[in-house]
Amino acid sequence: MGKHDFVYFFQEGVKNMASHRLMSVTAITMTVGCLLIMGTFTLVAVNAAMNLSTLSNSNEIVAYVDEDWTEQQARSLEERLLAIPNVTAARYITREEALEAYTEENPEEELFRDLDPGIFRDRYALTIGNLEQISITARNVERVPGVAKVNYYEELASGIITARNVAAIVSATLIGVLFVVSMFIISNTIRLTTYDRREEIAIMKIVGATNGFIRWPFVYEGFLMGLIAAGIAFLLQWGLYEAVAGAVADSDTQRLFQILPFRRIWLPVLGTFFGTGMLIGIGGSLTAIRRFLEV
Secondary structure, X not given: OOHHHHXXXXXXXXXXXXXXXXXXXXXXXXXXXXXXXXXXXXXXHHHHHHHHHHHHHHOEEEEEEOOOOOHHHHHOOHXXXXXXXXXXXXXXXXXXXXXXHHHHHOOOOHHHOOOOHHHOOOEEEEEEOOHHHHHHHHHHHHOOOOEEEEEOOHHHHHHHXXXXXXXXXXXXXXXXXXXXXXXXXXHHHHHXXXXXXXXHHHHHHHOOOOHHHHHXXXXXXXXXXXXXHHHHHHHHHHHHHHHHHHHHHHHOOOOOOOXXXXXXXXXXXXXXXXXXXXXXXXXXXXXXXXXXXXX
């Protein structure tokens, strides 16, 4: 295909879009909606997975040692704790270290600076490998003789896991449905164009035009609609993401949930939007031509 053919096909694609402006706008709007919903739920899933990974690396199960045990007995628990599945590291914390950590975390509470370390318990900070198994791991830790109590953030972990799973399922379902709907609308838009040009197409066939030469303008039409939709959806997604990220940052004063800066993910988002938009557009065009044109 030469340069002149490219210009011709491009011009014909633009003309086809202009001749059915309402349908073209509808097709582009549906594709924008598809991409926007796809992007939103995918980004929720990505952020949930990132926070889950971060929580897995930073969250710890705190195992408190029986207060009647001596330090020597408490230190002997390390091997047993490390033998528990899903426990990747065990850090022993003495009563004195626990008191020091408490005073550092609560500098405003001056009345508690002279506390006796004896009121605290020796403990282990246990790093876990798989956050999804935190409850099972905690129960196994509690069964170890000498462990009096176990502390961990089950609700936070469960919330992030649930958000990730729900986002993934809903995203996949909506993407599939909207993908089909967008292709259907684009396909019907191309169908109207081919119907209006049926006499011209018949003449082109009579004079020997190939099937490919007839198809290309419609493929370019679908390609352009997908391209325009991808550009609009990307800009809307950018603005929506920044707005949500700002709202979360303002409301989450304890910084429990981190959101990836858009500047770190804009390139793969842009590539995905344009790739999916063009796939929808070209796929819709080819579907219409194959089903509704006898060329």
